[in-house]
Amino acid sequence: MPHYLCINDMVVTNGTELFEWRISEKLVCGNLEMPCCADDAMKYLHSASNEDQSEEIDSSEDHEDENEVTDEGTALNEGKCGYRKQQNTATRIIDGDEAQPNEYPWVVGIFFRLSSGNLRYIGGGSLIHESVIMTAAHFLLQLTPEQLVIRAGEHDILDTTVDKKRQERNVTNIILHENLDANSLINDIALIVLEKSFKLTEAVNTVCLPPQSVQTDKNVMCTTGGWGKNAADRHGKYQAKLKKVDLPIVERGKCENLLRKTRLGPYYNLDNSLMCAGGGKRDTCKGDGGSPLFCKIPHDSERFYQTGIVAGGIGCGRKVPGMYVNVAHFTNWISQQLGFINLHLKPQNVLQYELFD
Template sequence: MRSRNQFFIVTLSALFAIFNVECAPQAGSIADKNIKDIFNTNPSVPTPSGGIGKIVQPDTGGPSIIGSISGKSNNCQCVVYYMCDPSTNSVTEPETFDGFGEIDIRFGNDDPVCELSVEKCCALNRTLTEVLNPKPLEQRPNRPTGCGIRNVNGLDFTLGSTTDDKSGFGEFPWTIALLRSGNATYFCAGSLIHPQVVMTAVHCVIGQQPGSFVARAGEWDSQTTKERLPYQEQSVQRIITHPNYKSRNVANDFALLILSQPFILGDHINVVCLPQQNASPAPGTSCFSSGWGKDVFGASGKYSAIMKRVPLPVVDFDTCQHQFRGTRLGPKFALDRSFMCAGGQRGVDTCQGDGGAPLACPIGIPSENRYQLSGMVAWGIGCNDDVPAAYANVALARSWIDDRLLENGLAISDYAV
């Protein structure tokens, strides 16, 4: 979504993988120039249109019937999912049910489909005039609470006839979109670690002023505002970068954004847990990265309107460094110890568009579906190949994070397990 002379951003897609080898840290004057070109922030350069760069702003009207189409046997209307009664036999009472069933987000002519991802073709006798709200998560029995709870397969509805690369609505409630003020163009991602603090990569925000961008929580499909639970936006009050950040190889790529006001937490907005100092996940651990990035690197790649997810196994440091040395980085390449690695399966990776996006790894009892922020998208070699990508290792910065929050009068208990 951004030009190469704007700072590097990596993304996801089933997608995801990082920038090409010519952009990766390596020795020599050419490599130095590539690094400077990619990581240099130049806010005056206009952001190209298209993809998630087109952010739909909130509409002031309430939910409404979008349009109408005819099904194969019965007439139906395209309505937002929460305006269609999920029961075919009786009238559903608010907060007495758990969800609306399946929504098919295909776009095509083989079956009746609707224009927006959050619409469904609803039989005329099931179309409602008021919003129907399912039971809040906090009222459901045995629901775990606290940080890092993943809403597996999403809130409200499940996705049908789609691939595993799309996240469910509210599935990763800590994933943050960073948008430029004024034109609301997307440029990076982050993670909510405190209601008033977003963690992201330094290379995303270096050189920027706090008032030049905002943080958006609760986003899912960037091209509509019809989700039942609306997103929230907060301006950035202060940017704190790690004192040992190195622009040449983006080592210690840790930044904290102190927001002007805290987000209001809810079913689709929550903080992620943080690991203890130096407690990195074991090699082979299956983690998830989430964001709105490109499917392939470069101009031909397309950004995702709907938040994507990609499963990535953790790769041990020495193996990762060895694989990097087999690329154009050369046999003497030394991976900075501030990174961890994940991925390495061809066709499944992070890519261009979401620097700072979370790499969340499971912790605790599996039935709780609790995750911690183990890494943040930093850099890599190409997209979708069999070489792992490098992620800022959050466990190495835990003490630094605690100290910065305490200095700003913010509690550190929100992200503690």
């Protein structure tokens, strides 16, 4: 077999060092402020209306404190998770559509604070509690809480004008899964604890979590949103405005067989902490890491629950499905970790099994 499928005379069955992380190339650098990478997450952001703007977001023109956030939608369906504002038809991530502003109010942007005070986008996440963000762990390994800033109610990350729907928070703690293996994407989950809670509004809301071990049915169409590349090659550009793409869930056995036909080799085993979605031209890519994959609740289609977290894959926009953290594998872990820091999920934020029967 190929030499790269052997480590210490053992067959590689978990894809160690063979997956491509879906993080901004900027994080490949040891020093986040050194321009050592060819693809700077902000340098190549393209938007016809933003071509002449600065490559970095200036946080000095910051937004009002949460106490000044508009009250519009504050009673958002009595604060229930997974609700969103009803949207008009979208305008026409890879081959994705531009999301309407705040169409998915649980999608957040994760930023790195430069020494200049400016912010640089590094990945996505989801709001699962007013004070907690869920995301992929692998792109946080180099970072400390003090370096991170979270934005909710975000749409255009190059827009520096005051937006009362946008809220910004600092971070006090990063909780990585204790059995994380970043090279194989196993247990690739992290929780980010905020210094101050987000205020839930029409533009900012939590997403529901599935009950432990529930499986999203194959071929169900789910949605992911992010600010990542729109192509895998050097022509791919990071997105200024949030993009969304609908992807089908791929059955585990089928996904494992497809992955075994790639460089992962014929002995690859899909870990229970992972799941698959996509497998065509429409896909997530670099810069989408940590973003949520969410689906309509089977017996409550007005709401959404999160089934996956963008992790990695074999290229982007190919016939091979993308790899996502299997959120239902970690529901109990999430509740346990929050309990350790005296935070608790609302009972209604973790769905009941009956909604999936």
